[in-house]
Amino acid sequence: AQSVTQLDSHVSVSEGTPVLLRCNYSSSYSPSLFWYVQHPNKGLQLLLKYTSAATLVKGINGFEAEFKKSETSFHLTKPSAHMSDAAEYFCVVNKGAQKLVFGQGTRLTINP
Amino acid sequence: GAVVSQHPSWVICKSGTSVKIECRSLDFQATTMFWYRQFPKQSLMLMATSNEGSKATYEQGVEKDKFLINHASLTLSTLTVTSAHPEDSSFYICSATRGALSNQPQHFGDGTRLSIL
Numbered sequence: 001a002q003s004v005t006q007l008d009s010h011v012s013v014s015e016g017t018p019v020l021l022r023c024n025y026s027s028s029y030s031p032s033l034f035w036y037v038q039h040p041n042k043g044l045q046l047l048l049k050y051t052s053a054a055t056l057v058k059g060i061n062g063f064e065a066e067f068k069k070s071e072t073s074f075h076l077t078k079p080s081a082h083m084s085d086a087a088e089y090f091c092v093v094n095k096g097a098q099k100l101v102f103g104q105g106t107r108l109t110i111n112p
Numbered sequence: 113g114a115v116v117s118q119h120p121s122w123v124i125c126k127s128g129t130s131v132k133i134e135c136r137s138l139d140f141q142a143t144t145m146f147w148y149r150q151f152p153k154q155s156l157m158l159m160a161t162s163n164e165g166s167k168a169t170y171e172q173g174v175e176k177d178k179f180l181i182n183h184a185s186l187t188l189s190t191l192t193v194t195s196a197h198p199e200d201s202s203f204y205i206c207s208a209t210r211g212a213l214s215n216q217p218q219h220f221g222d223g224t225r226l227s228i229l
Contacts, residue, residue, distance in 0.1 A: 034217060043118070043205050043220035044156075090155065098144060098209055100218060102155040 002027045002095035004074075006103035014111045019078040021106045023091030026072065032094040033074045035065055038105075039087045047089075050074060061085070086110045115139055116208050118221030126229055127198060133191045133224045135206030141186035142208035146218065147179070150203040162189040196228045 007022040025031055032051050036044040048059025055067045065076045074091060091103040115138040123131055135145055143164050148156040160181055161169040168181035178200075180192040189208075193200050203225050207218035 036220075041203075041223065041225065043116070043222040044207075045220070046217045049217050097161075098146075098216070098218070099158060099161065100146075100156075102157075105155050 002031060002093045002101055004033075004091045004093045004101060004103040006089075006091050006106050008106050009104065010107045010109065012109040012111060013081050015083055016080050019076075019081045019085065019108065021076040021089050021091075021108065023074045023076065023103060024072050025074055025091075025093050027093060033065075033067065034092040034094075034100075035059065035063070035074075035076050036090045036092055037087045038090065044090065047076070081108075081110050083110050083112065116206065116219045116221040118206055118224055120224060121222060122225045122227075124227045124229065125196065128195055131193045131196055131226060133193075133204055133206075133226075135189045135191070135208070135221055137187045137208045137219075140208075140210050142189075142210070143186060145183060145189040145206055145208045147181060147189075147191050148205045148207070150205060150223070152203075156205060159191075193226065196226070198228045201226055201228045 003026045005024045030052050034049045035047040037047055038044045047063050048057045050057050050067045058064045063078045067074050089106045092100050095101050117136045117138050119134045145162040147159045149159050150156045158171050159174045162181045162183040164183045164186050170176045183189040203223050205223040207220045209216045209218050
């Protein structure tokens with residue numbers, strides 16, 4: 001069965017410093033993985049997706065993620081945090097038939 | 113980019129009433145839409161898969177008579193919470209995909225916050 005685990009429920013960084021949001025996946029086959037961001041009282045916006053074309057995936061707003069099969073990881077990174085990055089981030093795997101399985105979410109706080 | 117519109121964004125109603133939430137794909141046809149429920153500070157839980165022209169597929173534990181889903185056209189799916197009670201209060205989010213491939217991302221609406229008094 002496909003699943004994802006986000007290793008941190010809350011991450012706090014200073015503005016201008018790097019961001020790392022960790023996600024491990026479990027899948028019996030090559031997965032389709034996504035990162036979504038949710039701002040308060042809003043729906044989810046797609047940051048990036050991995051579909052086996054390239055292991056390093058670049059997304060919007062300067063985010064990127066690297067698929068590491070040996071580590072079953074798909075961590076999300078950004079070189080320099082901005083105040084507007086403060087939000088909830090979800091690592092998501094497609095479990096087939098287009099059904100998504102969401103991680104527990106990581107709340108990112110940016111300190112001025 | 114793809115846009116999914118959800119209406120209303122916020123609704124407050126009395127216990128026992130029924131509430132309808134609409135989900136529209138504005139610039140593409142969506143044969144499949146999804147309905148999620150999100151409790152405060154928690155992740156999204158898939159409630160059901162809405163298929164145009166056929167019955168919705170509900171996840172285990174979701175009452176199909178409680179949460180009625182209709183997908184009458186390729187751009188509109190509706191979720192009706194029937195005889196709503198305070199425990200139905202939640203944030204409901206819909207999503208839609210452009211195609212049928214599993215690597216296609218889902219595009220989400222902005223959600224509906226439902227409060228039952």
